[in-house]
Amino acid sequence: MYKIAYFFALLYLMASCDTNKKEVKIEEAPIMYEASEMALLMRGMYEFNKAARAQIINKDSLSAFPEEFLLIHKAVLTDPSERDKEFDTIAEQFIDAQKAVFSTKSDSTLYHFNKSVNLCISCHETRCIGPIPKIKKLLIH
Numbered sequence: 001m002y003k004i005a006y007f008f009a010l011l012y013l014m015a016s017c018d019t020n021k022k023e024v025k026i027e028e029a030p031i032m033y034e035a036s037e038m039a040l041l042m043r044g045m046y047e048f049n050k051a052a053r054a055q056i057i058n059k060d061s062l063s064a065f066p067e068e069f070l071l072i073h074k075a076v077l078t079d080p081s082e083r084d085k086e087f088d089t090i091a092e093q094f095i096d097a098q099k100a101v102f103s104t105k106s107d108s109t110l111y112h113f114n115k116s117v118n119l120c121i122s123c124h125e126t127r128c129i130g131p132i133p134k135i136k137k138l139l140i141h
């Protein structure tokens with residue numbers, strides 16, 4: 001039982017933003033990590049862009065822009081104070097870049113894809129640094 005709890009605690013540490021929580025007191029910590037709306041949206045955006053990366057590399061046709069991504073403008077955050085002016089500005093630029101990847105037929109799909117991944121990273125640099133190494137792997141070199 002302890003081993004299972006430890007495993008979930010590790011999973012939580014890997015997925016979440018906070019890289020400072022090195023030690024977890026299993027007796028006290030709730031085992032279930034309840035993800036915020038924004039965290040769930042982010043996981044979806046990550047998976048979608050990971051699939052898109054493969055489609056771009058294989059020169060397959062791309063899926064349509066998922067309208068659910070617009071929820072970035074209102075999804076509830078774990079820490080609501082992270083939605084500040086800068087967040088809104090980067091979110092806007094990010095959505096524009098993603099639309100350019102998925103809604104337009106262009107020779108510059110790769111450019112727009114890398115631009116949007118760099119905007120994921122820009123936003124994460126100031127408020128959720130944990131997933132940055134994972135996000136960087138989305139860039140197409």
Ligand code: HEC
Pocket residue numbers: 015016017035036037038039040042043045046049076077078079082087088090091094116117119120121123124127128131135
């Ligand atoms: C405008 C800012 C912003 C942009 C753009 C952004 N993120 Fe996030 N991301 C956040 C914030 C803030 C959180 C923390 C959400 C929370 O805990 O409520 C987060 C959380 C995450 C998480 C962790 C989710 C979890 O399980 O806790 C992943 C993975 C992630 N983002 C990936 C991405 C990817 C991939 C992109 C681009 C395709 C992206 N993000 C774009 C701000 C952003």
